[in-house]
Amino acid sequence: MQSDRHAETVLTAERPVALVVDASFDSDTFTIDTTTIDGQRVVVMQQKDGVRYLTAAETLALSRALLSRLAYVGFPEGGDR
Secondary structure, three states: OOOOOOOOOOOOOOOOOOOOEEEEEOOEEEEEEEEEEOOEEEEEEEEOOEEEEOOHHHHHHHHHHHHHHHHHHOOOOOOOO
């Protein structure tokens, strides 16, 4: 039996917090959320024509795009810390 060198499971007691994002691309609105399927956290993109589960590569690309947009627009200021 050969092990997969590219996969690693990290156990943690930390409970992930879902971040729901409504984004508009090409005049269409998507709701982006997370859920757990078979013990794995996955990213779900809800579109008007159905639900899509993103692959790890798509999730990384989406994260980079959102962070890039926040860096360009700027993070919200204010609020109590």
